[in-house]
Amino acid sequence: MLPQIKDALKKLEDKELEKKYLQLITTLLEKGYFPGLEGVPVAKSSISNIDGDKGLLTFRGYPVQELAKHGSYEEICFLLLKGDLPLLEERIELTEDLLDHKELDDSIAETIVSMDDDLHPMHMLSSSILQLQSADAGCFNVENYQHNLNRAVQLIAKFPTILGTYRKQDPNFAEGETFDSLARYILYCFNEELAKQEKWINIFEQLLILHVDHTMNNSTFSVRAVGSSKASIYASIATAVNSLSGPLHGGANERVIKMLEEIGDPENVEAYLEEKINNKEKIMGIGHRVYQTYDPRALYLKENIIPRIFNEQSDVDPELDNLYQIAKKLEKTALDKFADKDIYPNVDFWSGLVMRAMDIEPKYFTTIFALGRVIGWTSHWVENMEVKNKIYRPKQLYDGFNTRHIIREEK
Template identity: 65%
Template sequence: MVTLLDKGYFPGLKGIPIVESKISNIDGEKGILTFRGYPVEELAKHCSYEDVCYLLLKEDLPTEDERTELRKELLKYKDVDINIANSIAHMDRNLHPMYMLSISVLLLQGSDSTSFNIKNQEENIQRAIRLIAKLPTLIGIYRTKDPDFAQGKEFDSFAHYALYCLDEQSAKNQDLVNIFEQLLILHADHTINNSTFSVRAVGSSHASIFASISSAINSLSGPLHGGANEKVISMLEEIKSPENIEAYIESKISEGEKIMGLGHRVYKTYDPRGVYFKKELLPKIFNEDNPFKIDKHLDNLYNIAQGVEEVALKRFGNKGIYPNVDFWSGLILKAMNIEPNYFTTIFALGRIMGWAAHWLENIESKNAIFRPKQLYKGLDIRHIDK
């Protein structure tokens, strides 16, 4: 058997430790995810967005006064410069919102002339908070094409504002705001995944937080990372009916194609975030007593998803392949009338807390600039014939 050491390189750095971190931890065998020691399920159930943001950036949960102060800061700094707002409002409508978000984060650097000075960690934390505050606004401006979006409006919490930026009607329903807040918390961090690696790698050159977060957004846009929940909804719509599930899965297996929303590189059991979606959040939406209407189309997609899960567990459960967080999250977002091409931006609204925490930790730990080594397989030296 040829080992990775025999090959001389490690494709994708799979399983290779590259940093020491205190931010989050995964036990893939037991299906446990913690943020600074707290199980993610407890944080989602008992904490606010502001609590988790404070925990990730400042290493512990806030007092009531500290939570209130952070909430004030996030809502105070949500607005963006009018020139940037106009640029976003006039971006091409065909541009996927994730690429808009990446571009817009870089534009924000134009309003921060000292962003390359990263020596003062307290200033770095404040810069991170102000960037987190503005992320929903970028989405709201682009979605509505209104540079004055949400100007002068009051909001109860940052989660309330974030949902307003995606759908004004859903933001009027406190039950939906609570569900949305829990969804953001569940996405807040996930150790050194592809996008967080991007933050660490770019930040290791002492690039600004804007450049580092922009790179992470681009990473997250891919269907093998954050874009999967959008693809799951497309898959459920392609199946059309619960009666078609078996045939659909068989065709995917026979063609060697990936079934979206199934499996995870780290978890060998059910993703704890997926369990929370399934047991805690989805039942609040898909039941007869819910405070908002679910149309027949969405109810059918939910039934299909349950059927796909049932078939998948029978076919792949013994191989450690289970539905992941992306398998369920799109159904919740669709119930909030959020357009599917904005699903991955919501992932970013949660994950930016973790990205910022990793950027900050990378600076404080004085990690060396990332410089992996390649294994060259090209041609030997050759010369131009004259």
């Protein structure tokens, strides 16, 4: 059968598509299903695109590097939600709209403060998003595009407030403060002093933009799958947060720092890497499912942000500098060992160091990822409501007992 399929596929003009279809069909013939739905198209979207061979990530056609270098958080928010970059007055209006809707209802803020201190911030975040549903009685009506768009903006605005309220254990932590951008406000939620410095606001804003969207990743798939049942935006985005919390998704940046601390010294890198390879264990921050070259977001961090932190500052904390030296040695060693296998550092490899340099606690690293990605999640949710997509209902292959019956002995 496969030779006939190959002949049929050769008629396709798009040779890249021919290659992808052949891979899918071969997997189906060999295994009977698609593990993890890898490579299986489940939706059409115009929000972002990846060329894994070229190391290219675009948002609405714009390369992510250009958007990070020249854009603002509000501009990228407008771009993803509405389809193009805003005019000046549109950007100003969106900034005002975001800042106007950042406050939480008192009851929700008090509930957040009452949550256990040991609860991981990502799990606090997901449960708090669901609480927002209680203050929005109309959220279950998802048929109105403008209402959906408004809810997306308002939810994006409340994300940092949820985190700031929990982190500072104070519903009024920003009382009396004024902000000229959402990026400044978000950074204020994590580091009040750095939020006064334009350099750090700029670095932080670029970090957020690099994380805004990444096509049909696990958390975005979750948004669209849950949203396909016409669930509210809150239910859909809370699900995405839970997905992102996993160590194979957003949680990897926190684990990269733990890995660097475990290595302890640049001299220990090669032995650590050899042990991981011999034990067939995953090396956090190395490798990616869709890139066969250097992750463009990681490359941007390495070339444009990391130097501003470690090369321009003479007062870098010695402990932090040691982690940086370990990371450099680990990257070089990994590239020497894996480059011929198309395995390169991903965005998590460098992002943890950037957040550590901003004195953000490691347990909050993945929430920073979420603060960028919420723009993409909400954009996918709004888009999915418009395309009238079918409810997600993939098929399983049953691998259990054949039909059997209960047999009881008669007394």
